[in-house]
Amino acid sequence: MTRLITVVTALFVALMMSAGPAAAHSAVIGSSPDDGERIAQAPDRVSLTFNEALQPQFAALTVVGPDGNLWSVGDPVVEGPTISVGLDGLGPVGEYTVAYRVTSADGHPVSGTRVFTLTEEGTGTPGAPAAGSGDAAADDAGNDGPAVWWFVVAGVVVVAAALWFALRKPKA
Amino acid sequence: MLVARRRWLLVAAVGALTGVAAGWLLAAPDPSSWVRALSLCAGSTVLGAAAVAAMMRGDRRPDVSPTDLWRLVAALGGLWLSADTVQIVLEASASVGEPVGALGARRLVDYLGGVGTGRITAVAWLCVAACTTFAAVAHRSGTDRSAAPVLVTAGLALIARPVTGHMSQQPLGSLLDAAHVVAAALWFGTLAALAALLRSRGAWARQLPRYSTLALRCVAVVAVTGVVDAAVRLGSMSDLVTTGYGRLVLTKAVLLAALLGLALWWRRGWVPAAGAHRVRAEVSLRNAVIEVCAMSVVFGVAAALATSA
Numbered sequence: 001m002t003r004l005i006t007v008v009t010a011l012f013v014a015l016m017m018s019a020g021p022a023a024a025h026s027a028v029i030g031s032s033p034d035d036g037e038r039i040a041q042a043p044d045r046v047s048l049t050f051n052e053a054l055q056p057q058f059a060a061l062t063v064v065g066p067d068g069n070l071w072s073v074g075d076p077v078v079e080g081p082t083i084s085v086g087l088d089g090l091g092p093v094g095e096y097t098v099a100y101r102v103t104s105a106d107g108h109p110v111s112g113t114r115v116f117t118l119t120e121e122g123t124g125t126p127g128a129p130a131a132g133s134g135d136a137a138a139d140d141a142g143n144d145g146p147a148v149w150w151f152v153v154a155g156v157v158v159v160a161a162a163l164w165f166a167l168r169k170p171k172a
Numbered sequence: 173m174l175v176a177r178r179r180w181l182l183v184a185a186v187g188a189l190t191g192v193a194a195g196w197l198l199a200a201p202d203p204s205s206w207v208r209a210l211s212l213c214a215g216s217t218v219l220g221a222a223a224v225a226a227m228m229r230g231d232r233r234p235d236v237s238p239t240d241l242w243r244l245v246a247a248l249g250g251l252w253l254s255a256d257t258v259q260i261v262l263e264a265s266a267s268v269g270e271p272v273g274a275l276g277a278r279r280l281v282d283y284l285g286g287v288g289t290g291r292i293t294a295v296a297w298l299c300v301a302a303c304t305t306f307a308a309v310a311h312r313s314g315t316d317r318s319a320a321p322v323l324v325t326a327g328l329a330l331i332a333r334p335v336t337g338h339m340s341q342q343p344l345g346s347l348l349d350a351a352h353v354v355a356a357a358l359w360f361g362t363l364a365a366l367a368a369l370l371r372s373r374g375a376w377a378r379q380l381p382r383y384s385t386l387a388l389r390c391v392a393v394v395a396v397t398g399v400v401d402a403a404v405r406l407g408s409m410s411d412l413v414t415t416g417y418g419r420l421v422l423t424k425a426v427l428l429a430a431l432l433g434l435a436l437w438w439r440r441g442w443v444p445a446a447g448a449h450r451v452r453a454e455v456s457l458r459n460a461v462i463e464v465c466a467m468s469v470v471f472g473v474a475a476a477l478a479t480s481a
Contacts, residue, residue: 007396057287058268101269106337107289108202109266144276151277152261156254159304163250166308167243 026050026104033116040120046072047084048100048114054078055103061085062130066094069126078102089124176458181367183461184468188213191472195480198423199416202479204262209475211255212330213360213468214248217368218303219326220361221245224369225319227382234316235375242311244368245322249304256300256329260284260293289336296332299325330357337478342404348397355393356474360467362386367460373449376456381447384439391432398424420477427470434466 031048033039046063061076061083069091076085083102090096096118101111188209195201221244228234264283265272267290283290303325310317331350339345362383370376402421412418442459445451 055287057282060269103267103287103289105288106340107263107267107287109269111269144270145278145281146276147273148261148264148275148277148280149273152257155257159250159253163246163304163308166312167246 026052026054026102026110028100028112028114031098031114035114036116038117038119040118042087042090042118042122042124045084045086046098047082048098050081050083050102052105053080054083055105058101058103059083060099060101062099063087064097064099064130065091065126066096067092067126068129070128070130071096071124071126073127087124090118090122091124091126093118093121176454176461178368178457180461181364181464184213184364184465185210187465187468188472188475191469191474192476193472194423194469195420195473195476198419199476199480201476202262202266204259204266205476205479207255207259207262208333208479209472211252211259212357212471212475213364214252214255215300215326215330216357216361216471217364218245218248218252218307218322218361219330219354219357220363221248221365221369222319222322222326223358223362223386224365224379226323227379227386229318231378235372235378236369238316239311239314240369241319242307242317244365245307246304246311249300249307252329253297253300253304256293256297260297263293264290292332292336296329299329299332303329327354327357330354334478338405339401345401345404348401351393352397352401355390355397356471359387359390359394360464360471363460363467364464367457367464370456371453373446373451373453373456376446376451376453377449380443380456384443387435388439391435395428395432398428416480417477420473420480424470424473424477427473431463431466431470434463438463 027050028048029051032046033043046061048061056078059076059078061072062070063072063085065071071087071090072085073088074086076083083100094117095115098114098116099111100113101109103109189206192201192205192209195205221241224236225241228236261272261275261280264280265275267283267287268275268279270276270279284294285291303322306321306325331353334349334353335346337349339349366376366379366383370379402425406412406415406418406421412422438459442451442456446456
């Protein structure tokens, strides 16, 4: 036992010294416009670059202006480690919030926000008012099929009933 | 003195939830960690019961009747399947970014079919379903069957999430994590299954020393792979305290050390005494329940660790 503990401790120390830093999940390593950048003109697209390739499913990227309206247009596009969304001009001067939500390679969702400031008023047309939360992703509700919750409840009841039937003690 | 009862094993569920609660105090796990802890305990006991069956195969007079064995596996399999179903929905809702109540069936299908982790969880779910069905059929037919299918399906279902989780991003990480999970599951599950199934002093005398040998190997694997995993994942010693992940790793290590102490004590006293028929079945049951409940806390912390960033 003592030998085991010694070996384990030695192993731990050795690995601590040799192992480089390991990033846990996808993390933003850069963006355009950069976080906190002040720009005078709206770019064509807003993009974020991560430290690893992203899973394209369920990725969300929105740009919400100081007026609380959505300024990003269309669905975000994932290309390798980069996610981007189009802009059709920007509007009022002030701080724009870029909210993202992606799935890491290990399956954990990662979300966060970055900001940039527009210094000269633009002529773009705003989208719909952004609903409360930052990650108001594709809001095509109603198209998702019936709520899963009911199937889960029904499934658990069926499993319980089937097992009760299968495992009940035979009437002797 | 209180007479130990088999149903006290259910306290292990409370132990697991306590472990998750500790995880929530130290870090920020996903909401699915609660269900994951219960799922882990049920799944490990299924694997452990299959291991008990495998260990007893070849005995002239098995200490556990096939009926009892398969009833336990099927009942726990049903629990595991239910917990796994809830867990899939919680994970899908986190991945898709919609609240659980509003998650549509179509989005769930997209998640299960399209996303890498979704596919793996779907496969794990099918393994659990297959394992439960096999056990229910075996129970109904009442004949002695090989436990190998249960060992395989339960093992696969248990390692499915870990091998695609945190450690999958490191070289050999998946392999180490799979060994870690299976060893921990056997350590916990086999004892839980023995406590649930053994009825007599003689049965404990035959099975406990066998379990003790298995447990020693499992502990060695758990400790070594756990330490390697932690060292690979954490950048520096200070991460052990400064990050939520590190604090959970540290908690797991401390609890593991405590469990080792308890196990060492049992190995000196209970195991040889029970092996020599000198311990009453109730006392063995009580000791096993204590050990299982203590281990379940670590399983709770493990579930919190696996679901925190």
